[in-house]
Amino acid sequence: MSNIVIECKNLGIDFGGLTAVDNFNKSIKSSQISGLIGPNGAGKTTIFNLLTKVYKPTRGSILFNGNDTKNMSITSINKAGVARTFQNIRLFNKMTVLENVLVGLHNRTNCNLVSSILRLPTYFRSEKKAKEIALNLLEIFDMKDIYKENAGNLSYGTQRKLEITRALATSPKILLLDEPAAGMNPKETEDLMETIKKIQNDFKIAILLIEHDMKLVMGICSEITVLNYGKIIANGLPIEIQNNQKVIEAYLGKGEEIA
């Protein structure tokens, strides 16, 4: 088996008459960080929504570990190993840091209601194990000492980090990060880069990230795909993308021809 985690083949989706994404082809290998960039409205988040089964594709297919994901639901694709964060942070604000991570572990702990009400030993064991895993994850990302805090009270950068940790708790094979650096100051962005590198190093999973912060994208991605009006206009190494004429045009507009 090849080490390709996810493969999109001619993926496309229409909303009414609008073609949001068309002819999207991309495969991501395990322990590879790839970037998805493009101007606003290019269809980047739509692709995340397709990959996580929030939307059903109009055309084409998504293969996960070689299997067609056509009949999978949002829950089952997550269980299979696709996790994501959101463009605007969507933590469970009224729950504690620990509880947020435990929700991510929901799929991993198997314990029914009867045994949890009766506090059977199986409940204790699985609950204790889940808590251990959660605290371990929090320790990796330096949040162990704030595990009792409500998620809503955390600073912006920490909330981002917690959201990533929560997604990691579902033990994904691929992690989709939707604009993780949005709204961050340079220092926070730098920390985030470290965090992402750490994830790739420690967890050996594939990461696909949408980002507008070019320093971050160019700094950590080994492959970058550029999207404009729902179509791929370039795909390649960071250095290739930087010098690609089409990409420059998409971002800055076409220059006047000088006679």
Place this chain on the structure above:
Amino acid sequence: MLFFSQLINGLQLGSIYALIALGYSMVYGIIRLLNFAHGDILMVGAYVALFSLTASFDPWLVITLTIITSTLLAIIIEKVTYTPLRNAPRLSVLITAIGVSILLQNLSQFFFGASGRPFPVHLLLEPTVFNFFGININNNSIITIIVTIVSMIVLTFIVKRTRLGKAMRAVSQDLDAARLMGVNVNNVVTFTFAVGASLAGIGSILYALRFPLISPNIGGILGLKAFVAAIVGGIGSIPGAMIGGYTIGILEVLVITFGLSGWTDGVVFLLLIIVLMFKPTGIMGKNIAEKV
């Protein structure tokens, strides 16, 4: 003395409202649906209790049967009518809920007749009156209050301490995010309906102990008042539903004590209007600041 016995009375009535209000509040908290069929589930539960008692079943069996039937009924309603409408506009689901409520009332009328049937309380519990320092208290008042408090403790425990409770809280805060984190939202929603309905099942027996005349339309006004209780307490909030229930119960009894028994419903809805005017999110509701 009158005050204390009326207070007990109010607590008993409030307990029943609180138990039903919890069902409204939890379902609303999870999928933002006002389940108007909730009161009618209680009505069906009361009939189950009535018939099984008349068939001289063991009281514990009657109670178990009532709770199980109410729970199953709610699960069936949720699976058949609400699940297919999960992505429909909220108004469609609300109207469906009203439709289910009317359906249940009419089916009961068809099968059980429109006139009220006396509930054989003595088969379940021999009515006794205790005398505490000159205050007369019925045993059904005490049982109602205790059962309600125990139910609430169990419920709070489920929501705060179990894995499914954690999933419930996650879904109520952000359904899509919870789903994308691998929480099976359909199971959580069904579980919420089931918990709410089992409380309604308990409520149906407590209701029958206090008002031993069962007819197909008892669910209507009772459900409506429990709904008011949920709003007054802050819909979506579990302690809110409890506080709202007791507020309405005690208020009603006070109005009756002052000799204005014809005004009880009016006063309850007046309270709803006042709460909506001054604190629309209810007593326990958080003020939701719209982000601009």
